[in-house]
Amino acid sequence: MSSCCxxxxxxxIFNEKFARKTLRRYRKKGLDPIERGMVESVAVAERSGGRVxxxxxxxxxxxxxxxLAGADRGEVVELLSAYEPYAxxxxxxxxxxDRTTFRVAxxxxxPNVVAPADVVVLNRVVCCTSDGVRLTxxxxxxxxxxxxxxxxxxxxxxxxxxxxxxxxxxxxxxSFRVFLHPTSALFAAARAEGFQTAETGRTFVxxxxxxxxxxxxxx
Numbered sequence: 001m002s003s004c005c006x007x008x009x010x011x012x013i014f015n016e017k018f019a020r021k022t023l024r025r026y027r028k029k030g031l032d033p034i035e036r037g038m039v040e041s042v043a044v045a046e047r048s049g050g051r052v053x054x055x056x057x058x059x060x061x062x063x064x065x066x067x068l069a070g071a072d073r074g075e076v077v078e079l080l081s082a083y084e085p086y087a088x089x090x091x092x093x094x095x096x097x098d099r100t101t102f103r104v105a106x107x108x109x110x111p112n113v114v115a116p117a118d119v120v121v122l123n124r125v126v127c128c129t130s131d132g133v134r135l136t137x138x139x140x141x142x143x144x145x146x147x148x149x150x151x152x153x154x155x156x157x158x159x160x161x162x163x164x165x166x167x168x169x170x171x172x173x174x175s176f177r178v179f180l181h182p183t184s185a186l187f188a189a190a191r192a193e194g195f196q197t198a199e200t201g202r203t204f205v206x207x208x209x210x211x212x213x214x215x216x217x218x219x
Contacts, residue, residue, distance in 0.1 A: 010128060012175065019059060023090065026061050026090065031062070033203055034150055035062055038123065038150065041201070041208075046119060047066050047071045051074070052067065052071045052074040052120075053120045053121065056078060057078060059083055059089075060100065061090060062123055063075070063076060063100065064094050067099055068094055068096070071118075073100065075100065076100070076102045087100075111141075116143065117143065117144065118143075118144045118146065120140075120146070122136060122139050124206070126181055126186070127152050128179070133181055133186060137189040148210055149211060150206055152180055152207075153204075196214065197211060
């Protein structure tokens with residue numbers, strides 16, 4: 001699928017209205033439990049003075065929080081330009097305008113447009129594309145030490161909700177679909193790039209995994 005097609009499909013859901021709502025929620029409540037867990041799982045030595053890359057980062061809240069926690073610089077790479085003004089507001093709110101950038105790009109088609117980073121974030125992104133496993137592998141290749149990955153839990157209730165959501169999208173004539181990629185496939189991609197699972201956390205619907213190079217597997 002070409003870049004313009006992916007952007008068009010995702011733009012059916014993740015539009016300016018959604019971005020504005022995301023910013024309001026972040027200003028009011030900060031990171032949600034999954035996002036807080038992801039940030040807190042990064043060791044001081046891993047973030048201090050390092051670079052953070054948030055792929056499909058939306059308003060860039062996680063990379064902003066990691067900068068505030070000691071990272072030197074951050075970059076948000078998004079498929080959709082609708083997020084950019086709101087990501088800039090997050091940067092202004094946190095006084096990190098000179099330490100973060102926002103780039104519109106489809107990394108599946110342009111993997112070389114961004115530089116590697118110490119910490120790479122994929123928060124609730126792999127479920128938005130049928131290429132989620134390939135996107136995970138790309139993120140791993142761009143990471144020097146840590147990848148923060150979150151995705152829907154593979155359980156009966158979540159599978160049922162996803163089927164209902166996709167059926168609703170179909171009835172509404174929308175092309176966007178939610179994808180539940182097997183965690184075994186995501187972890188296999190990690191092992192192929194020299195990463196292993198180091199920490200996990202979950203809520204009723206979502207799960208995150210912190211991946212590090214050379215850490216013994218703990219699935």
